[in-house]
Amino acid sequence: MESNYKLIDNEEEKQYEFHIDGFVPRVEYAKVQNYIYLNHTEVPSALKGKNIGKILVKKVLEDIEKKKLILVPLCPFVASYIKHNSEWKRLLYQGVKIE
Numbered sequence: 201m202e203s204n205y206k207l208i209d210n211e212e213e214k215q216y217e218f219h220i221d222g223f224v225p226r227v228e229y230a231k232v233q234n235y236i237y238l239n240h241t242e243v244p245s246a247l248k249g250k251n252i253g254k255i256l257v258k259k260v261l262e263d264i265e266k267k268k269l270i271l272v273p274l275c276p277f278v279a280s281y282i283k284h285n286s287e288w289k290r291l292l293y294q295g296v297k298i299e
Contacts (some may be wrong), residue, residue, distance in 0.1 A: 205252075207259040216260045218252065225252050227260050227278070235293065236269040241277040248280050257281045272296060 205218040210226075217226040225243040229236055237261070243253045257278055264271055271291040273279045282288045283298050292298070 205255060205259070207256075207263060209263065214265070216256065220252065220254055222245055225256050227254055227256060231269070232299070235272060236264055236268055237272045238278045241275050243254050243296060253277060254281060258285075261291060273298070 205220060206215050208219070209213075210217050214230060215226040215228045217224050219244060223244040223246055226241070227238055228240040228242075229238050231237075240252055241257065243256070258281070261271075261282075269291075270293050272293045273282060273296070279298050281282075282292070289298065
């Protein structure tokens with residue numbers, strides 16, 4: 201999986217994003233104090249099938265960990281990623297269950 205895309209935390213738009221060939225795959229979020237709610241992941245159809253969503257979510261989780269934020273994953277794609285990569289459960293808000 202290629203992972204040299206540069207993650208941008210676009211605080212004005214409240215989203216993490218990549219800029220790839222004129223497209224902007226993104227994960228929308230809301231931050232409240234030290235909590236981050238990941239609300240929606242979107243990858244433009246022109247980029248589908250290239251694992252961009254997975255790479256994006258992994259880099260977002262790495263940034264959340266670096267910033268010591270507490271994660272509440274409201275987006276089903278993010279929750280599914282964490283389900284299949286259970287090491288990221290360490291970032292979850294206590295009581296959030298991903299089965």
